[in-house]
Structure formats: C-alpha cells, structure tokens
Amino acid sequence: MEAPIRLVYFEDNKALREGMSFLFQATPGFALLGAFENCKNLKETIAAWQPDVVLMDIDMPGLSGIQAVPIVKALSPATQVLMLTVVDDADAIFQAIRNGASGYLLKNTSPADILTAIRDIHRGGSPMTPSVARKVLLHFQQPKPGGEDYGLSTREMEILRGLVKGNSFKGMADELSISVETVRTHVRHIYEKLQVNSKTEAVLKALREGLTR
Amino acid sequence: MEAPIRLVYFEDNKALREGMSFLFQATPGFALLGAFENCKNLKETIAAWQPDVVLMDIDMPGLSGIQAVPIVKALSPATQVLMLTVVDDADAIFQAIRNGASGYLLKNTSPADILTAIRDIHRGGSPMTPSVARKVLLHFQQPKPGGEDYGLSTREMEILRGLVKGNSFKGMADELSISVETVRTHVRHIYEKLQVNSKTEAVLKALREGLTR
DNA sequence: CTTTCTCTCACCCGTTTGGAGTATTGACTA
C-alpha cells in the first residue's frame, strides 16, 4: 500500500467544504491535513505541513486562490496545486497556470472525478476540465491569427532563420557560402517586406508571428 | 434528442478498430461514418462527409496521424480532431496541437472515457490525458527551469527590456534621459553577465529565459 | 520574346555597435 496523499483544502463555501472533507476522510489513500475557509494561515500551514497536494478554490474572500498559488509554490515547491472554481475565465486560468498551478477543474466536476484528479496530479499529471484545456490550447495554436504571408522567398526565409538564431551577416555568408553583400541584400529585402528597419525588429517580428516555421 | 455525433475513425490496429467501432455503433448519440486503417482516402472522406469529430491514431503506416491533422482542418475546419496514441512524446503532442488537433488522449484511456472525451470535444472542450496536459502546461510556466539570475541591476534590466522592444541605444538614451555612452556601458555589462556578445543574442536569451518578467 | 522575380555581387556613405580602457559620484557594507 502506498502512502496516502497528504492534502490541504481551501474552500470558503462551508457546505461544500464539509462535504468534500468528509469524502476525503472516508476515502482510502487520502489524508486530509486540513480544510480552511480562507488563506489567513496559508503560509504557516504550507510551510509546516508541506502537503503533497493543495486543493484551492479561486473565489475566496481576502487572499484569492490565484494569489495564493505562488506563495504555496514558494514555500513548498513540490506541492501540486489543483485549482477549483466556478469561473471559466481565460485570464484567471492563465494567471493561475503562470503562478504555478498544475491542474484546473470547474466546480461542476463530480466528487469522484475530483478524487481521480487529485490522484492524477499527485502522479505528475495535470488534470484539466476540457473547456479549460481548450482555452489553453487556443493560446498555442492561434499565434497566427492574421497569419500574414509577407511573401518571403526561400532564400530570404533561410536568412531570416539565421537572424533568429542570432547569426551575424558574416556568419551566414560563410554558412551559405555566399558574399556578405548578398546577405545584406537579402536582409534589406526582408526588412522591406516585414516593414522593419533593424535586425532586432526583424527577429522580434519573426518570433512573434511564427514566421520561421 | 440531439443529433448524433458524426464520427470518423482512423486506427491501424484491426482488433482495436473493430472493437471501438462496435462500441460506437452500439452507443446512442454516436454515428460512426467510417473506420479506416490508414489515411489513403483521407481527403475524399473528410471532404465528402464533413464529420463532427475525427478520432485519429498517431502511429499509422503511410501518412501519420500528425500529418493528417492539417489536411482534415483544411478540408473541414469545423471538424474537431481527437488524437489517440500510445506515445506520450512532447514533440508529437505540440506538433499535433499546432496542426490543429483539439484533444489528445493516451491509449490507456478506457473506452468509456473515450466516449466522454468525444462528447467533450464536440461540445467545444479539449479532453487531454493529465500527463499530456502537464507537458502543455510546462511550456507555459517553463520560464525558469534553470531559472538563472545573472544578477542584473535595476538599470540593466531596464535597458534589457528596451533592447527586447527593439530600441536602439540612442532611442533608449533619449527615453531614459542619459547619455548614449552610458547606455553602451550598461549594455556591455549586460553582455558580460549574460555571456553574449551582440544585441540580438541578448534579446534572444532574454526572451527564451523570460528575463524581462 | 520581353517582363518579372530571385539570387547573386559590388561600392559608397554615414551611423550604430562591440571591445577596451578610464573616471567620478553616491550608496551600501564590512
């Protein structure tokens, strides 16, 4: 038998907190260290217990769940934070994730699935409600909304990729076995097409708009 | 009663394909339009049927599932593609996502959960196996894996942020109301600390390691 | 068979950067 998952739970709704607490206590494999209605004693609690998993409601009076995440991660880096909320808001999701949360569930998730999610997160997974996951994915694939094509030629793309790697004109000239002057010409054409006027700007634009893929 | 989910299934393993096909046919709410062992007739199939959801195995002979995704999305943008695979490989995941896949399940997922995932994806969610989701999240919060500090001073950080915005030395000098020479001095100190030797390299390093946050 | 595009190379000119020093001031620290 494995060691139980040492859990701390933050939830301001009393009924829900007590209900879930009962569930955690009744389920083998879980050790509920504490259930709190706010983050008042957050630091002391986390620092002292170093729990495996923190189940954190987002909407709480006082310190919000999102603000609490970085504090938890700072005091106990190994602790996995699972956010639980009713608000399916993109900004909140990303802030929580950037702050170090490892999972994100909406409150319509069934108690059984929450138990499963806690086991998942403890095993190194990142349980996410599908609608939340979709928002995350969109930030990955949308980098090209206007997806403009600037009409760069093959050679120009090659040069641009070189710039993005941080190469100098001379370096690329050698690499491509052409004259530095030729590289400069290509670069000037690239600048015109991208409407920039320096290496750095070209690199930034290329990176931001994913031109090098 | 709602319209059934119109589904197309690609899977090279015959036993698995037939088993899942039976399940789809037996489950109310699902309409299996076709199940194929490879992507030979991918274009015709997708173009003609415009399915709601495509369940796509990644490891297939011939055209791989990953290569198939962009084709599906091109021919039928509204179709949601759910990847199904044994390989829990980060690169494969990101390629599939960038190509337009909306969900990603490992093959150890139970048939019941696959059915749920298909309903989720059809409702606009992005079902993801927790271990896959973790890989995705890491790319968001990765900012500090080696999280080096480099010990940049306040002023140096300010200058670095300027570089990342594409400013020239002169531009920053004006902005900060200091001499260009001073900017140059700061920049040289930044180069030493970051161990680079050009503006572009500094910008790239700053971006990659999230130093400007 | 011209026109257009891409890739190639060259020269000029002025500005911006990189590299290496030196130096003054003020603030913090041992």
Added chain:
DNA sequence: TAGTCAATACTCCAAACGGGTGAGAGAAAG
C-alpha cells in the same frame, strides 16, 4: 573608514549594420 558596486560619462578604434544605387545570370511567367 576603506572597499565594493551601481550608475553615470568619456575616448579611441574597428567592425558591423542600414540605406542607396547598380547590375548580371537564370528561371518563370506572360
């Protein structure tokens, strides 16, 4: 109080870059 460091500024030099102009060879398109 002496030492360290950040921030400021300057000088000299050489390399790299940005902008302008021109031009030849080959391929693709009209």
